[in-house]
Amino acid sequence: MNPAESAAICQEFLDSVYTIPHGEKIKECIQCGTCSASCPSSAAMEYGPREIIASLRAGMLDKVLSSNTVWLCVSCYSCTVRCPAAIPFTDVMYELKRIQTEKKVSKDTGPTVMAKSFVAVVDKYGRNHETELLRKYFFQTNPFDGIRNIPLALRLIYRKRFHLRPRKIKGLTALKKMMSAIDNHRKEQP
Amino acid sequence: MSEKFRYSYFPGCSLMATNRAYDISTRNVAKTLGIELEEVDDWNCCGATAYMPIREKRAFVLSARNLAIASKKKDQPLATVCNACYVVLKKTNKYMAENSTLKQEIRTALLAGGMDYDGTVGVRHLLDVIVNEIGEAKVLKHVVRNLSGLRVACYSGCQLSRPFSDCDDPEYPKMMERLASWLGAEPVYFPLSAKCCGAMAMTTSRETGYALGGQILHAAKQQGAHCIVTACPLCQFNLEGYQDEISRATGKESQIPVLYFTQLLGCALGLSGQELALSESLTPVKPLLENRVGSL
Ligand code: SF4
Ligand code: SF4
Numbered sequence: 001m002n003p004a005e006s007a008a009i010c011q012e013f014l015d016s017v018y019t020i021p022h023g024e025k026i027k028e029c030i031q032c033g034t035c036s037a038s039c040p041s042s043a044a045m046e047y048g049p050r051e052i053i054a055s056l057r058a059g060m061l062d063k064v065l066s067s068n069t070v071w072l073c074v075s076c077y078s079c080t081v082r083c084p085a086a087i088p089f090t091d092v093m094y095e096l097k098r099i100q101t102e103k104k105v106s107k108d109t110g111p112t113v114m115a116k117s118f119v120a121v122v123d124k125y126g127r128n129h130e131t132e133l134l135r136k137y138f139f140q141t142n143p144f145d146g147i148r149n150i151p152l153a154l155r156l157i158y159r160k161r162f163h164l165r166p167r168k169i170k171g172l173t174a175l176k177k178m179m180s181a182i183d184n185h186r187k188e189q190p
Numbered sequence: 191m192s193e194k195f196r197y198s199y200f201p202g203c204s205l206m207a208t209n210r211a212y213d214i215s216t217r218n219v220a221k222t223l224g225i226e227l228e229e230v231d232d233w234n235c236c237g238a239t240a241y242m243p244i245r246e247k248r249a250f251v252l253s254a255r256n257l258a259i260a261s262k263k264k265d266q267p268l269a270t271v272c273n274a275c276y277v278v279l280k281k282t283n284k285y286m287a288e289n290s291t292l293k294q295e296i297r298t299a300l301l302a303g304g305m306d307y308d309g310t311v312g313v314r315h316l317l318d319v320i321v322n323e324i325g326e327a328k329v330l331k332h333v334v335r336n337l338s339g340l341r342v343a344c345y346s347g348c349q350l351s352r353p354f355s356d357c358d359d360p361e362y363p364k365m366m367e368r369l370a371s372w373l374g375a376e377p378v379y380f381p382l383s384a385k386c387c388g389a390m391a392m393t394t395s396r397e398t399g400y401a402l403g404g405q406i407l408h409a410a411k412q413q414g415a416h417c418i419v420t421a422c423p424l425c426q427f428n429l430e431g432y433q434d435e436i437s438r439a440t441g442k443e444s445q446i447p448v449l450y451f452t453q454l455l456g457c458a459l460g461l462s463g464q465e466l467a468l469s470e471s472l473t474p475v476k477p478l479l480e481n482r483v484g485s486l
Contacts, residue, residue, distance in 0.1 A: 021288045040386045044398045072398055074389035075239045076348035077277075081360045090353075094242050110394040119241055122252070126234040128203035137393070152431055156208060159470040163207040170232045174303035175255065181302035182247045185295050 267312030
């Protein structure tokens with residue numbers, strides 16, 4: 001990615017962070033590292049939470065977005081409750097995840113396939129349906145992994161813990177109208 | 191005149207399948223304690239952690255639709271037993287209150303499907319309702335079995351006490367420990383109570399997931415707990431479902447029964463193994479409890 005492109009991504013990202021409640025606090029980061037020290041996943045992340053803000057300031061967010069970092073966030077909100085500058089860092093992570101999938105900065109990996117499959121299943125039925133979700137997920141990632149999970153699946157089926165057939169909500173048509181209304185609203189925004 | 195405890199009940203998707211036992215035990219415990227749970231009519235997915243990063247605004251609409259339906263019961267708060275649903279529903283309320291543009295967008299979207307929501311339905315976790323509203327004296331009136339000698343690791347999970355919640359300490363949650371000790375059980379020292387269970391990483395980034403889940407299992411065992419008690423379907427499933435894999439990955443023995451707080455409480459309230467769906471557990475929860483209180 002050339003510098004102009006990566007600067008554009010940084011700007012677009014910042015604009016979307018400013019739309020979340022208290023998002024503007026991101027400007028007040030003092031680089032103390034409390035977030036990284038609190039993060040249960042930071043050991044596995046190529047860039048920890050503090051480094052994400054540092055990369056943003058350096059105009060190099062694309063480095064973060066093409067690494068394994070953002071999808072290792074498990075939404076535990078530890079960083080958010082501890083940040084001395086009151087930055088809603090978990091929401092910042094959601095923005096990063098979204099921009100990464102929308103911009104297709106890197107190819108789909110396990111977590112993005114999972115999140116997209118989840119959205120597809122919920123959009124179709126109004127609720128999650130675990131069997132269909134896992135089928136979609138393993139089919140698109142690593143069917144072999146799916147096979148590894150069969151013993152666990154059988155233990156669940158034996159205990160009646162799997163619904164084999166999905167159930168739609170009654171208000172699905174109205175829900176779809178709501179969804180397209182919010183999508184359109186979003187497009188109309190500058 | 192006896193007080194009325196009535197809530198709109200939001201079970202959430204995972205309670206319909208993988209975590210059925212949580213739904214069954216929740217309903218039976220509530221009935222015993224005199225809490226009326228009225229299921230939210232035709233509820234949908236809460237907007238969930240996995241939906242949020244792909245379509246955030248849609249996630250808020252999903253969440254708000256449930257709250258809109260619940261708001262038809264005037265002044266009736268909503269209760270859920272899933273930490274992830276709890277955090278998303280709470281977040282929707284909070285962000286609607288703080289951001290009028292977002293609120294307007296959500297309302298316009300709901301209106302397109304013939305609904306409206308003003309952001310005012312109270313959202314509670316049932317554990318909070320039981321501990322902070324029903325309270326010790328009323329719970330004890332219904333307790334018929336003593337759980338003394340049972341050493342429990344009270345694991346709240348990460349999303350119940352932060353950051354939109356006001357019911358417990360975000361670092362060292364105490365609600366569940368209080369409840370367990372009312373029942374005669376012995377909560378072990380468990381500072382990991384609000385650490386992450388591995389969440390979605392358990393499926394999508396396995397190494398990280400196993401390390402996180404393993405931490406919880408191993409800490410509980412190290413403290414000599416007989417079991418781990420949870421307040422969230424995802425925590426419960428992550429901790430009970432992958433113990434063999436975690437043992438293999440970490441080289442440490444990781445077997446320990448994992449139950450829902452409703453099963454622990456229900457056992458003390460005299461409910462049967464069937465009423466608490468104990469046989470659906472992947473870990474030996476039933477033998478553990480029977481060992482203390484006799485046949486269930
Ligand atoms: S805890 Fe807050 S202020 Fe400190 S480095 Fe992290 S984001 Fe910045
Ligand atoms: S919310 Fe995400 S980034 Fe923040 S501490 Fe938890 S895992 Fe780390």
